[in-house]
Amino acid sequence: MLSHMISDLDARHFVHPWESMEDLGASGRMVTQRANGIYVIEGDGRPRIDGPGGMWCVQLGYGRQEIGEAMAYQAQEMAYFSPFSSTSPVSAQLAAAIAQRTPGDLNRVFFTTGGSTAVDTALRFVQFRNNLLGKPEKKIFITRQKAYHGSTYLSASVSGKERDRNWFDHADALVHFLPDVNPYRRPAGTSIEAFLEAKIADLEKAILSLGADHVAAFIAEPILASGGVIVPPEGYHRRCLEICRRHDVLYIADEVVTGFGRLGHWFASESVFGMVPDIITSAKGLTSGYAPLGACILSERLFEDISGDASQGAVFSNGFTYSGHPVSAAAALKNIEIIEREGVLEHVRALTPHFQKRLAALRALPLVGDTRGMGLMGCVECVADQSARDPLALDKVVGGLIDAHCRDLGLIVRPLLNMCVFSPPLIISHDEVDQMFDILEKGIRLTTDDLVRKGALVA
Numbered sequence: 206m207l208s209h210m211i212s213d214l215d216a217r218h219f220v221h222p223w224e225s226m227e228d229l230g231a232s233g234r235m236v237t238q239r240a241n242g243i244y245v246i247e248g249d250g251r252p253r254i255d256g257p258g259g260m261w262c263v264q265l266g267y268g269r270q271e272i273g274e275a276m277a278y279q280a281q282e283m284a285y286f287s288p289f290s291s292t293s294p295v296s297a298q299l300a301a302a303i304a305q306r307t308p309g310d311l312n313r314v315f316f317t318t319g320g321s322t323a324v325d326t327a328l329r330f331v332q333f334r335n336n337l338l339g340k341p342e343k344k345i346f347i348t349r350q351k352a353y354h355g356s357t358y359l360s361a362s363v364s365g366k367e368r369d370r371n372w373f374d375h376a377d378a379l380v381h382f383l384p385d386v387n388p389y390r391r392p393a394g395t396s397i398e399a400f401l402e403a404k405i406a407d408l409e410k411a412i413l414s415l416g417a418d419h420v421a422a423f424i425a426e427p428i429l430a431s432g433g434v435i436v437p438p439e440g441y442h443r444r445c446l447e448i449c450r451r452h453d454v455l456y457i458a459d460e461v462v463t464g465f466g467r468l469g470h471w472f473a474s475e476s477v478f479g480m481v482p483d484i485i486t487s488a489k490g491l492t493s494g495y496a497p498l499g500a501c502i503l504s505e506r507l508f509e510d511i512s513g514d515a516s517q518g519a520v521f522s523n524g525f526t527y528s529g530h531p532v533s534a535a536a537a538l539k540n541i542e543i544i545e546r547e548g549v550l551e552h553v554r555a556l557t558p559h560f561q562k563r564l565a566a567l568r569a570l571p572l573v574g575d576t577r578g579m580g581l582m583g584c585v586e587c588v589a590d591q592s593a594r595d596p597l598a599l600d601k602v603v604g605g606l607i608d609a610h611c612r613d614l615g616l617i618v619r620p621l622l623n624m625c626v627f628s629p630p631l632i633i634s635h636d637e638v639d640q641m642f643d644i645l646e647k648g649i650r651l652t653t654d655d656l657v658r659k660g661a662l663v664a
C-alpha cells in the first residue's frame with residue numbers, strides 16, 4: 206500500500222498515544238515500514254539512525270532473525286496459556302532468568318503487559334500488603350515532579366509531568382509529589398552537595414508531615430527518563446532508601462528504562478546506584494521491543510508476613526489475560542541470551558565514556574543550556590538564553606526545528622519540547638555514535654541560524 210494511503214487510514218482511524226485533539230484527523234505522521242540494526246527506514250526509503258531507540262526499548266536493534274524465529278516457534282508450539290491456572294516452560298524459565306539478574310532477594314516476578322501495568326501492579330501490591338498487615342491507612346505514594354510511570358489510572362496518578370496531567374482525573378488523595386530533583390534547575394548559588402541535602406530533606410520532611418503511618422511507598426526512576434534524562438546528584442538513591450527504611454516506607458525503583466542494559470547492567474539500582482530496592486518494575490528492553498511485556502519484581506521478604514499461615518486466605522486479585530505471554534516470554538529469553546552472548550552489557554560500559562564525551566561537548570553551542578546523561582542515555586536541553594536557563598521561550602519550536610534538520614541529515618530525534626533525548630540501540634558502534642552526534646551538532650547549528658534569522662535569538 207502506498208504511503209499516502211496508509212497516512213489516510215491512520216488519520217481517520219488510529220488514535221495514537223498522546224493524540225493532539227487539535228490535530229485529530231490531520232494526516233502527516235511519518236510512516237515507518239522497515240528497520241534494520243540501528244536504522245529505521247521511513248516512507249521515503251532512506252535509512253536514518255534511530256536516536257530514541259524506538260521508545261527507549263530497542264536494545265538489540267531491529268531485524269534480529271533469531272528473536273523472530275523464537276517467537277514464531279513459540280506461536281506455533283503454543284501461542285497462549287492461561288496464567289491464572291497453568292504455566293508454560295518459557296514463562297517459568299523467564300521468571301527464573303529475571304530473578305537471577307536482579308539484586309538482593311528480588312526473586313518473585315509478576316508478569317504484566319508493559320511498564321504502566323508493572324507500575325500499577327507494584328502500587329496495588331503495596332496497598333494489598335498493607336491491608337493484610339492491618340495498616341489500611343498506610344496508603345500514600347511519594348513520587349516526584351517530572352516523573353513518568355505510565356498511563357493507567359494509578360501509574361498516571363504518580364506521574365508528575367505537568368502538561369500530561371491537564372484535563373485528567375487522578376487519585377490525588379493517594380499521592381504526594383516532591384519537587385524537581387534536576388541539578389540543572391537548582392537555585393542559583395546552591396552547590397550540588399547542598400542541593401542533594403535539600404532533596405533528601407524533601408523526602409524526609411514529606412514522610413514526617415504526612416505521617417509515616419500513612420506513607421506506603423516511594424517510587425522513583427533511577428534516572429527520570431521522559432522527564433528529560435534527569436540524573437539526581439550522586440548518592441541520592443542510596444540516601445533516599447535509608448530514609449525509607451528508617452520510616453518503614455517501601456522503595457519502588459522504576460527501571461522500565463534503566464533496566465536491561467541501558468546503563469551497562471541488567472538493572473541499575475544496585476550496580477550503578479548502590480542500593481537494593483524492595484520492588485523493581487521493568488518492561489521495554491526486556492524484549493528489546495520485539496513483543497509487549499512487563500515485569501513487577503518483588504522482594505521475597507515482602508511475602509513473608511502475608512503468605513502461608515499469615516495469608517488470612519487472601520488472594521492477590523491482580524493480573525492480566527496476557528501475564529507471562531509465551532510468545533513475549535520467548536522473545537525475552539532470546540533477548541537475554543543474545544545480550545549475554547554478544548557481550549552487550551560490556552559493550553555499553555566500554556562505549557559510555559565516548560558517548561557521554563560527545564554529548565557533553567554539545568554544551569559549547571549557544572543554544573544548548575545543559576547536557577546530561579549516563580550510560581547510553583542522554584539529553585540536550587535547549588534554552589533561549591544560557592545564563593537565564595529559560596526553556597519556555599523556545600519550547601516546542603526548537604525541538605521540532607532540530608528534529609526536521611536532523612531527519613534531513615539522517616537522524617531521528619523525536620524531541621520532548623525543548624529537549625532532545627537519546628537512547629539509541631545498545632549495539633551502536635563507536636563510529637555510529639560519532640555519526641549520530643555529528644548530525645545532531647549540525648542540526649542544532651542550523652536551528653540556531655533559523656532562530657537568529659527569525660529574530661528569536663540574538664547572534
Ligand SMILES: Cc1ncc(COP(=O)(O)O)c(C=O)c1O
Nearest residue numbers: 319320321353354355461462488
Ligand atoms: C520509567 C517508565 N515507567 C513506566 C513507563 C510506562 O511503560 P509502558 O509505556 O510500557 O506502559 C514508561 C514509559 O515510557 C517509563 O519511561
